[in-house]
Amino acid sequence: MSEALLKLEGVHTHIGAYHILHGVDLVVPKGELTMLLGRNGAGKTTTLRTIMGLWHASQGRITLAGQDITARQTHEIATSGVAYVPESMGIFSDLSVRENMLLAARGARTLDDIDTTRLEWIFGLFPAMKKFWNHPAGKLSGGQKQMLAVSRAIVEPRQLLLIDEPSKGLAPAIIQNMIAAFRELKAAQTTILLVEQNFNFAKQLGDTVAVMDDGRVVHSGSMAELAADESLQSKLLGLSLGAHQ
Known part of the structure; x- marks a missing residue:
């Protein structure tokens, strides 16, 4: 171990x-x-x-x-x-996927501050995040909301x-x-x-x-x-x- x-x-x-x-x-x-x-x-x-x-x-x-x-x-x-993804997922429904991700990136004030390589890696894991980047998170399906919840948790190492x-x-x-x-x-x-x-x-x-x-x-x-x-x-x-x- x-x-x-x-x-x-x-x-x-x-x-x-x-x-x-x-x-x-x-x-x-x-x-x-x-x-x-x-x-x-x-x-x-x-x-x-x-x-x-x-x-x-x-x-x-x-x-x-x-x-x-x-x-x-x-x-x-x-x-x-440490990042926590609760069963309720805890996403902000009225904000876009992009805005949810930016809020989770504590060290970033704008999208330009987010590590581009890491963001592309997340898009590779969950292509729906790129597809619905500017959509309100509340409009996503249950599975897509879960993908967003995990994506937010890993937007920074x-x-x-x-x-x-x-x-x-x-x-x-x-x-x-x-x-x-x-x-x-x-x-x-x-x-x-x-x-x-x-x-x-x-x-x-x-x-x-x-x-x-x-x-x-x-x-x-x-x-x-x-x-x-x-x-x-x-x-x-x-x-x-x-x-x-």
């Missing part, structure tokens, strides 16, 4: 009166794609939001590249090279991407496009922590996997090993995921 870029040690998160995370231990190796799996309500989204500082850990420690970020504010975590269910509700052809894009990101040594329910998506992309249940990580290891072991899938997730393509 590669060295850890992100580590969670005994992380607890409370939201109001609710105790959601109960001592999460998680290691995300540098340059790899880690899948975060689990039943609905297991705490996966809360884990991403806690890492991003949108909710603060009430106990435990979160480190990024050896630096303690547990108490940092969201904007501080973002400026340290990031050391870590946090992505929540990128294939949810997408057509199979769009899912394959997304898989190809994430493979390119992996090839570029981008570190990714990805929540996903589509097991076929997960097994094609994941290097490592962590499975959550009731606010804890109950299994971690190789994605390939979990994909090959239907009895373990059933034990951890209550069904044979191999049958759910």
